[in-house]
Amino acid sequence: DAKTTQPTSMDCAEGRAANLPCNHSTISGNEYVYWYRQIHSQGPQYIIHGLKNNETNEMASLIITEDRKSSTLILPHATLRDTAVYYCIVRVPQGGSEKLVFGKGTKLTVNP
Amino acid sequence: GAVVSQHPSWVICKSGTSVKIECRSLDFQATTMFWYRQFPKQSLMLMATSNEGSKATYEQGVEKDKFLINHASLTLSTLTVTSAHPEDSSFYICSAIPGQGGRQLFFGSGTQLSVL
Numbered sequence: 001d002a003k004t005t006q007p008t009s010m011d012c013a014e015g016r017a018a019n020l021p022c023n024h025s026t027i028s029g030n031e032y033v034y035w036y037r038q039i040h041s042q043g044p045q046y047i048i049h050g051l052k053n054n055e056t057n058e059m060a061s062l063i064i065t066e067d068r069k070s071s072t073l074i075l076p077h078a079t080l081r082d083t084a085v086y087y088c089i090v091r092v093p094q095g096g097s098e099k100l101v102f103g104k105g106t107k108l109t110v111n112p
Numbered sequence: 113g114a115v116v117s118q119h120p121s122w123v124i125c126k127s128g129t130s131v132k133i134e135c136r137s138l139d140f141q142a143t144t145m146f147w148y149r150q151f152p153k154q155s156l157m158l159m160a161t162s163n164e165g166s167k168a169t170y171e172q173g174v175e176k177d178k179f180l181i182n183h184a185s186l187t188l189s190t191l192t193v194t195s196a197h198p199e200d201s202s203f204y205i206c207s208a209i210p211g212q213g214g215r216q217l218f219f220g221s222g223t224q225l226s227v228l
Contacts, residue, residue, distance in 0.1 A: 043118070043221045046217070102157075103155060
């Protein structure tokens, strides 16, 4: 089962920041938080990941609370092409390798 | 970033036939690959974990004789849907982790399977 909960949908105005929340209250100390997005009928695209420090890359910023029970993905200047389903995932260890279990994600709609 | 190639992008087949989907890591070696299935307007559902040189690990409820997985090399895993039926129509996606203990998972572009 997925270990994260996200709002089903969100709207954002083009050019504004999109803040997507995620709860992962049962996260373990060595588990990372990953964010992916999926545009219709395509494979998921990696956005960002983090353990406990805030992270930033060319696509987004990831803010993780100090207790690591929740995080927020920030798209600083949303564009129409950012309309997609965003998945917050906690890496679940599986023996020597790790698998990703997807929850339902948040459907972000960026409006003109 | 690393590239995972999935082929074919879409396939239409008759009920009762078998369909093979290929997943290749183009610029890295992947000891582990994952296969997902996605129905319309639903999330990705993990089907199985494919390990190079050993048997795949299937998730609960996934028929291993129905969905045959072969991971014969460090760059190729295949999923064969045997005796396909209309209910097997779905979007199938593979993913791979570079190297041992890699931190990031890369996804293929997916295969839309339609069984008539």
